[in-house]
Amino acid sequence: MIKSRLKEWGISSMLSSVSVKSARDLMSIALQAEREAIRRYSQLAVSMHEGKNESVAALFERMVIEEREHERLLLEWMTQENIDENPEIDPVIWRDPQVSTTYDEEARDPYCSTPYKVLAFAVHNEEIAFRFYTHVAAESENEAVRKYAEILAREELGHAALLRAERRRAYHAEREASIAEPRLNPKAIHNEVDLLTAAIQIDRHLVDEMNVVEESYPKLGPLIAETKQLISGNEQALNNKTSPGEDIIRNLEQVALYNVQMDKNANTSDSRLQLLWACCDRSFAFYDAIVEDTKDETVMLAAQKLTSLALDRIGVMKQVFGG
Helix, strand or coil: CCCCCCCCCCCCCCHHHCCCCCCCHHHHHHHHHHHHHHHHHHHHHHHHHHHHCHHHHHHHHHHHHHHHHHHHHHHHHHHHCCCCCCCCCCCCCCCCCCCCHHHHHHHCCCCHHHHHHHHHHHHHHHHHHHHHHHHHHCCCCCCHHHHHHHHHHHHHHHHHHHHHHHHHHHHHHHCCCCCCCCCHHHHHHCCHHHHHHHHHHHHHHHHHHHHHCCCCHHHHHHHHHHHHHHHHHHHHHHCCCCCCCHHHHHHHHHHHHHHHHHHHHHHHHHHHHHHHHHHHHHHHHHHHHHHCCCHHHHHHHHHHHHHHHHHHHHHHHHHHHHC
16 A cells, blocks of 8 residues: 655655656646645634634635636546546645745734735645655656646646735735835737736846846856747747837836836845746736636747746745855
């Protein structure tokens, strides 16, 4: 019988990659992990209600809904791939993350938890899952296991990116930031010209942020070069095309002014890295929302490509910064 009880939701004590013998094992572990997240977030929602912390309870309840959707999609995927659940895979046991951060305990405390701490807690768990699937993909000798582990890792990376974007908004809200952060508005994208114009500004800002920290992180060099090539390619694609619409021009102007102000206030290495991560997270969430909302197939296909590139970029940055 496969020994698969995961005593801690962390790479150090999850299954070693050699224990994942088949795609069936891997997918069953992923399914159990989603069910454990549902169980745990449900428990925390009840705890928050008991502590009269209704805003945080509502956030945990929303996360339960999202995890149930992840479970549904995973089951649907398994059906499509003709993979049945392995009954020998025991339930995942999710102990609290053992890292030295205040949100570990405070996120679960019904009297002092906040949306920011809850989201930080959730981001941490998504990133640990990403590391597990990445480890399996790198170590397994089974081609099918590697394939599915890479897809699962990518999914977790995407979930973490979206949660980090929400965490950042929660952080600003809790600190009542004096400058309201303007958002890239997917509804301002009406055609491919609007989308490529936005992508160019996003990538230019990203290059600026990476240039600031490149001296300390020289491995960013290839990513900077690749991003510059993307800018050049998008600029060429816009040649001889109509001008972007007023909606996206105004939106981009607001974002640019905000970025200038944030750059002035970022006077530590940590704050510079936070701005860089924020740029990546915002762009991923922006493109992903366009894919979901647009009715224009050309825009959707272009946004899908940009979403994939943004997710790849986040993966490279995690390697560079060891996140």
